[in-house]
Amino acid sequence: MLTAMPFFRSLARIGLPLALAASLSACATPFQADVSRFAVPLPAPQGQTFAVVPEDPKLAGGLEFATYANAVAEEMQQLGYARAASPETADMLVRFDYRIDNGRERVRTDPGVGFAGGPWGPWGPWGGGFGRWGFGFNDPWLAGPNVRSYTVYTSGIELKIDRTADGQRLFEGKAEAVSRSNRLPRLVPNLVDAIFTDFPGHSGETLRITIRDDEKTVREAN
Template structure:
């Protein structure tokens, strides 16, 4: 197992066990991803080489895949594994895939008024003569609710590690996030970062991983 390496990123990232739930991730907030991992005992990195290959053969040779594969390779090298010159010469095959959906609309309603909805047309409690007066959501001085809609996208990656000699599966993991961006060049590196946080983790566990862009401070997920 790689337990001595499981805390490599503990100073810059925070992983909190949670039930599988997806929250919004905006540009001004830390990136959050739900990570699930299943692992068998992995070989110690000393003397072990790897190659990152696409799960979908159609991605082989693509410049986009090569860019994301470099992010995965950097994480494997940080753990101590050596990148092989070719998949045929590798001890481990790291199978990688990425995706983002077409998005869906979400509606948000903000109430600009103060107090509570009143009993009269002016939002008052009992009117002027009822002994109480207050402004409600329907008060003309404050206007009605502010309704806005925006598009959210679900992105994800899948990572599998097989022993090349006999094809035995050693690791399976996936990371998913919901955000208002569908830009894979920004999303995929963050998802890769998340799936390797505390790698290989506890088999069968789902974590909410929170990563700040500056990696200087980390806060627990709300």
């Protein structure tokens, strides 16, 4: 039996990481954003035009802003509004801004991993086994809980729509998300998708919008 221990320990080092990786990939979480919106009745889309402009004038003319502005414009066009040739000729100005913080550290503690004895012992929560020894989470031979830290970032966008004829504010909205990514080209389109879900929504309502891989959305009141 003593000579078999190195074999089983080597097998555990190989099998457990594969099992854990499979479980983590199966539990990938969809993108989630907290969305709050305030609105008055918007004009019916009967030829009204709009232009997307930066809330921060420093972003005007930037290629990055233009990319995100196109995402906003596509959503407005799907609502039935037409994109104006210039802000000066638009019936509505869509003021847009985006941001991300510098991140903050979070600490996560995972259970220790090891062997689970007994004939055809379980693979932790997955079931199955190998001979007399299975892989589980309760083996005193291996290390205890695994403590690790990682960085999370808070990203957000703001959207305001003004009527150019008299400057009346028609819509204000914010979408914010916490994630382990700080890549704005990936985050901003998802935030735009979230803020336009069931647009313009109920004024004063805050929702948790979940965007799934199959492009379906789920609305949850906060």
